[in-house]
Amino acid sequence: MEYPIQVLSLIDDIFLLLLALTLVAIAIMYVIDVRQTTHAVRRNYPVIGRFRYLFEKLGEFFRQYFFAMDREELPFNRAERSWVYRAAKGEDTTVPFGSTRDLRPAGTVLFVNCPYPTLERDAVEPGPLMYGPYSRQPYENASFFNVSAMSFGAISAPAVRALSSGAKRAGCWLNTGEGGLSPYHLEGGADVLFQIGTARYGVRDHAGHLSDDRLREIAAHEQVRMFEIKLSQGAKPGKGGILPGGKVTEEIARIRFIQVGQDSISPNRHPDVNSTVELLDFVAHVREVTGKPTGFKCVMGTSEWLDELCQEVLKRGIESAPDFITIDSADGGTGAAPMSLIDYMGLPIRESLPLVADTLIRYGLKERIRLIASGKLITPGEVAWALCVGADAVNSARGFMFSLGCIQALQCNRNTCPTGVTTHDPDLQKGLVVMDKAERVYRYATTLRKQVGVIAHSCGVTQPRGLQRHHCRIVQSSGRSLPLDELYPPPPATPPVDTVAAGGR
Ligand SMILES: Cc1cc2nc3c(=O)[nH]c(=O)nc-3n(C[C@H](O)[C@H](O)[C@H](O)COP(=O)(O)O)c2cc1C
């Protein structure tokens, strides 16, 4: 096919024009780069230096595909993420050839199989566990794996909707996080734990104080089953929640009772909770006003206060105890937090969970106060470890984010999440199709619970809650592994406090 001469000459002209424009742009960038004083690389390597930023940015997306090995990345490596993705998609979760997990490093968790594993016909489903036997409306739930606190604000409306529907089908509870109760939390019908953050979003009056009327309104929703007072979060103990202004939409501002477009920063603690005594008073007040089980969430740092709390509970009577304590890990996730706190502050769950479980056992309160653990417990092995140590249930945030399609692009604080999980940009949210992702949430939760059952049966017990410390060993620096019950011998217990119909593990 022949082009007329005029067309060819037009293409020539366009090409020359584009070339000239490119050269002019490069010349302008060159001048800008050599004259600016903030970026040394661009000053020393004008124009070319700019590619460094581009590659750094693209590296966040691509290194996981091209360069990182299966067990290399943090916070979650490819093996862990792939397990969640496959479980969520309902794909085969078996792997070929052999384990890529190095079983030698100190800290490696191993379970001890029994010569006579539980036969399928003898396996049972875990029964319901009661929370808050002394509250007016105790709560029963059988799921030992649930959706951890993530506020509407930190995550998007479609993400909350998918979690709500998926959690309902899987029988899990859904924690609102500190951003208040949105219609999306209720939409799918799941049991809801309402979290009271330090800013009391959703239950505050005009001056920011706790409003009993608002508390009663929230508690009037039958779906809202328990209340969790947030003392601290693993990723940022000593710092309140941060929702960058870019993510404070009109709807979020209305639910939280704050200004549109302004950073939403919670105080770094409840201003009126200064001591163990005041903490127990606060728990009692919320439980009295709402009639529902009430507990608190924290990350452990110092631990003497927990002894004080148990002693105060025994002094007041066991009805006064928090109905549950959620222990978060220092390496827990967040929408946004300062690196100084994310990287350095608080104890990891491996250390804090045995410490808290033992304290509760020592004071005979282990049956009365339910123990919930969170922090990178997203695969069956990690959840089984927590049950062995003494957790009654495990919460996960990022495990469920992966089930929603999160690719660990690490932009949760910028409103540019490429998978729609943590952005309020409607264009980006289009990728998250609620009903499809709800199905994945359901499959992830149920497959995980099933696989913890498989570990339990291999250990010779009939169900996950039968797992005990002697079923789990930890590899030491010598290369030998030791059982958890030797590493953390059960403390001499005060006889367990009689708990009304607390229900067994
Ligand atoms: C996006 C995001 C938002 C979160 N928001 C809250 C919150 O509002 N309140 C809270 O107590 N924890 C919050 N967390 C912490 C989680 O509930 C959880 O404790 C922590 O991430 C550890 O669980 P994981 O390792 O399974 O993510 C958030 C975590 C993420 C990733």
Ligand code: SF4
């Ligand atoms: S994909 Fe979205 S939710 Fe996942 S880490 Fe990246 S920004 Fe955060």
